[in-house]
Amino acid sequence: MSGLPVLIGGSEVDELLRYQDLVPRLEAALGQFSSRTGEVVQPVRTILPLEKYSGYLGVMPAYIPQDDVLATKMVSFYQRGEGSSMPNHQATVLLLDPERGALQAVLDGKAITDKRTAAVSAIATKLLKPARADVLCLLGAGDQALSHYEALTQMFPFKEVRRDGRRAARTSAVAPGA
Ligand SMILES: NC(=O)C1=CN([C@@H]2O[C@H](COP(=O)(O)OP(=O)(O)OC[C@H]3O[C@@H](n4cnc5c(N)ncnc54)[C@H](OP(=O)(O)O)[C@@H]3O)[C@@H](O)[C@H]2O)C=CC1
Numbered sequence: 157m158s159g160l161p162v163l164i165g166g167s168e169v170d171e172l173l174r175y176q177d178l179v180p181r182l183e184a185a186l187g188q189f190s191s192r193t194g195e196v197v198q199p200v201r202t203i204l205p206l207e208k209y210s211g212y213l214g215v216m217p218a219y220i221p222q223d224d225v226l227a228t229k230m231v232s233f234y235q236r237g238e239g240s241s242m243p244n245h246q247a248t249v250l251l252l253d254p255e256r257g258a259l260q261a262v263l264d265g266k267a268i269t270d271k272r273t274a275a276v277s278a279i280a281t282k283l284l285k286p287a288r289a290d291v292l293c294l295l296g297a298g299d300q301a302l303s304h305y306e307a308l309t310q311m312f313p314f315k316e317v318r319r320d321g322r323r324a325a326r327t328s329a330v331a332p333g334a
């Protein structure tokens with residue numbers, strides 16, 4: 157390996173990953189994934205159950221030969237009790253040199269997970285939303301609710317946003333009245 161891998165922390169990833177860049181790139185990647193010509197090599201994610209802790213570890217490798225990009229995400233997710241201060245989801249993305257297999261970068265994967273998931277929903281919404289649908293409803297008020305709120309309101313001019321979720325009453329994860 158030549159040199160140490162680059163480390164990119166959560167706030168830097170969050171700053172760099174903008175929906176206006178992410179959405180078109182993801183749309184292209186989804187098209188590559190769905191093509192019949194094997195443009196994306198992505199086995200079904202491996203899930204390791206952590207029964208003792210009501211959790212899972214997911215490992216999600218993928219390779220895009222055309223772009224010569226090799227990466228894997230590792231994500232842990234847990235069923236936490238109400239009021240728990242332990243995190244529900246944590247993720248790390250490893251970027252490797254596909255020719256040598258050397259590790260090139262380690263990225264905090266939490267913002268990637270939040271924004272990737274919301275961006276895919278936004279793409280699906282773009283393709284499926286009836287023109288007259290102008291009220292956004294968010295179920296839950298956690299991290300995904302916030303990232304979906306951001307992605308969807310950036311892409312569509314909703315007249316109204318409704319939300320539910322136990323946390324909605326207690327925090328301002330999504331701005332009150334938003
Ligand atoms: N497909 C994908 O790629 C991804 C899927 N996910 C999934 O999305 C979901 C949300 O994730 P995330 O936002 O990060 O999680 P959070 O823990 O941040 O938020 C979960 C939300 O659900 C609410 N909730 C949980 N249990 C109940 C209940 N019994 N009744 C009412 N509300 C409840 C919580 O309320 P409260 O705050 O009051 O506890 C909270 O508002 C999860 O199922 C997660 O696994 C997440 C990331 C990626």
Ligand SMILES: O=C(O)C1=NCCCC1
Nearest residue numbers: 214231232233245247269
């Ligand atoms: O794909 C992911 O990333 C996740 N999927 C299910 C739950 C946690 C994260």
